Amino acid sequence: MGELKVKDKEIVVPGELLADGMDYLPSTGTYRDENSILSFQVGLINIDGRVIKVIPLTGKYNPKRNDTIIGEVVNITMNGWIVDIGGPYSAMLTLKDASSSFIERGADLSQFYDYGDIIASQIVNVTKTKLIDLSMRGPGLNKLKGGRIIDVTSSKVPRIIGRQGSMIHMIKDSAKCRVIVGQNGKVWISGDNMQDENKAAEAIMMIENEPQAEGLTEKVKNFLESK
């Protein structure tokens, strides 16, 4: 008979015993060693029926297809741009996917995106050796002017967005800011004045620092209203 050794939302460390027996199934962040399931990472336990998952609390961004990310243009080559997306690998934005309009052969590419420009982009492909292709075709994908970028842990992005975007909508409305959250843990905030931006940034850092708190939405809501 299988036995669960941890509770939902508990914090676990690598090599910690999560469950005994074959009744439970290991998902991401866990592995099976003969008859037991153990943790691969520091993270929060998520138990969904028989499936045990560990949601990591730290770590670098692991690029996935169809992720919307925020990156910085670091280099321009003959056929596109090299974009730093955080983490160990940089991504490639090719001419074909760079704009919905036609870019002529031999055009000055820095006219479109220059060094240091921040772009919201989408990952179209990731190969096994981590060559990453980006695309700018799609709604909301463009160069981001002004504003500021704050870094969060990429695994906490779902908490920042909330269920069906509830958390991020609340922050946007309350702080009167434009906010774009990249799956790579970069958050772009732009408001009319510094106070608004600070308010949104502080709310996001609150989620970053205590993602597992009970009633997080309420807490953030109270925080935003008190400011």
Added chain:
Amino acid sequence: MVYSKRSDGRKFDELREMEAKVGVIKSADGSAMFRMGKTIAIAAVRGPRNLHPRFMQNPEKGILRCNYDLMSFSVTERKRPGPSRRSQEVSLVTEKALLPALNLDEFPNAVVDVFIQITQADAGTRCAGINAASLALADAGIIMSDLVCAVALGILHGDKVIVDINKEEEDYKDGIADTPIAIMPHSGKITLLQMDGEASKEEIKQALEKAKETCKKIRDVQVKALKEKYGGMKNEV
């Protein structure tokens, strides 16, 4: 002379007082401090990150690079800064002690750098270094099947094994075999086993048994430190 009592009054299987702290270096991706008695090790992890020189890149999986060094003020006689024959050797065995626990398949062509500095040395520095490095790797969110725990044992002639030797015991005049051992506690796999001295087969077997027990105690300290950092987040308002 019969060795019946340890110089600092510990029992034969008693560890020195241990202390661990995770996240001591803010600019690193993961960091930790591990203290065993008077030996203090600080480890910082950077990466996974882009690897240069490129000829070292492995397109199948990421690589691990360890860098161990004593700080010049950490020992009684000033240590000349910079790499030495000894520090290169310890860096290498540390790397080999940690690697079996890690899974770097997700990071082809990348590197995970581990920097270990000993700020105070009182024997067992490579073990304290491995303990700190394993915590720092977990803090950096690297996928690892288990934490690695290490301890230096001393084998005395006449079937006596003492746990976690200090400098005074290491220099014991009648001879003691200094045996650093690193273990992955869950599977019980040994990832580091060195010995400086003489010991019989039975004595080594006895030492390995002792090391397994002791590493469980070290793991408890490591787990507590990690949970303190990540569990503590909940209570900070």
